[in-house]
Amino acid sequence: MLSYAVFLFSVSIVLLCSVSIIFPALIQSTTSEFSELPFYTPVVDPFELGGLAIPFVIINGIILLIAVIYYKKYYSLSRLFEFDISNKIAIIVIVIILSIYIAATIGEFSIEEPWYDLTFGEFSIEEPWQDAIEMEKRLEVSIKNDKLPIEEALNLGKYAMLDSHVKFVLLITSEKIFGDYRVIAFFASIALLIVTFFIVKEITKKRIPGIIAILIVLQSNIFLTYDTSAVYSNFWILFYVLSLYLILRKWQLTHISLVLSIFSKILSVAFLPFTIFFILNNTKGKKRIYVLVFYIVLIIGGLFFITSFPRQMFDLGGTYLPENFLKGFEILSYQLRFDPIILILLLPVTVMLFLKSLRGFYQTNSIQILISGFLLVPPILITFTEQTNEPYRLIALVVFFAIGVGVLFGKIKQDES
Secondary structure, eight states, rough: HHHHHHHHHHHHHHHHHHHHHOOOOOHHHHHHHHGGGOOOOOOOOTTTOOOOHHHHHHHHHHHHHHHHHHHHSOHHHHHHOOOOHHHHHHHHHHHHHHHHHHHHGGGGGSSSSOOTTTTTTTSSSSOHHHHHHHHHHHHHHHHHOOHHHHTTTTTTTTSOOOOOOOHHHHHHHHHHHOTTTTHHHHHHHHHHHHHHHHHHHHHSSHHHHHHHHHHHHHHHHHHHTTTTTTTTTTTTHHHHHHHHHHHHOOOOGGHHHHHHHHHOOGGGGGGHHHHHHHHEEEEEEEHHHHHHHHHHHHHHHHHHHHSSSSHHHHOBBBBBOTTHHHHHHHHHHHHHTTTTTHHHHHHHHHHHHHHOOOOOTTTTHHHHHHHHHHHHHHHHHHHHHHHOGGGGGGGHHHHHHHHHHHHTTTTOTSSSO
């Protein structure tokens, strides 16, 4: 019953996101305020097919058919799931992959970090991101005063208590040690790849799926765009994924990692419900009780400080724009237009995770929740706050998708032998 409930929730969200892949203008045409005006005449056909519409339908149809055939046991795929490599070979392969990645990326440090001008759709240092301007001011003040951001956070009139203090500490440390804010941010991206491998390995008890997950992340244009960015660093998603891994391996430390993620980016708070589900779905007995108690205490403590010091904690800008909710689902089609693998395979991966859960691999339920939960966060964010949906946040989706693909290669006792 749980598998069906999770799948219904997940596939509903994925299908909503898939609408704009097939019909890019459909959601916009139904939610735009201009469509309500009497003189409005549509200049774009809402049912005009998108560039990836035909490949999406064909590839999804083929893959879903294969998934159903596998589930019905018409063909045996046991060898695909039984094959694995030794720990020594896995280390060598990972070192080779990371060496190629580092060698191909290291040249980015010879130029200034590009600031993307959304107005003209091209890179330009003449029109910097507002986030870049604010970050530069923050870091300059910290360096000038010779104080870490966490020290300055005590001055509640100057900075919000619940701010990206960990991120700024790491960036300042990077500048002081390496002379460049981006170096430790790049280390964080490398660490994210390694943690992705280990969490998949822990779930599947195999190394090949972890390597596959690394390759899935590395092929992502979104990841490669922001992997060396100081403005949009990967600290928050690194610490969050690490907190999930620690739930499985060293639960006593998971809370520290989650707190570091929250103080790297407040968006991590939105993933707390998914973390609770991950705990319930992947732990048992006393371990589950201990981890839940610590997380519940953390949540209650956070709620207490937020309600007691709302202005000092953070300022997202409260608002309510219900028309933005559906618009939040259409961002996937154009922000991932350079990541067609993820865009096209998201639906079949969701279905195959569901089919795998029906065979007893219940860990796939938590992966489905992480993927679909992230897709649900942007619509909620732009509906109830003044925040905008930025492409760099999709790195979380890329990582969860990669983990999902890797988990599909895990062997379970119910698989045919």
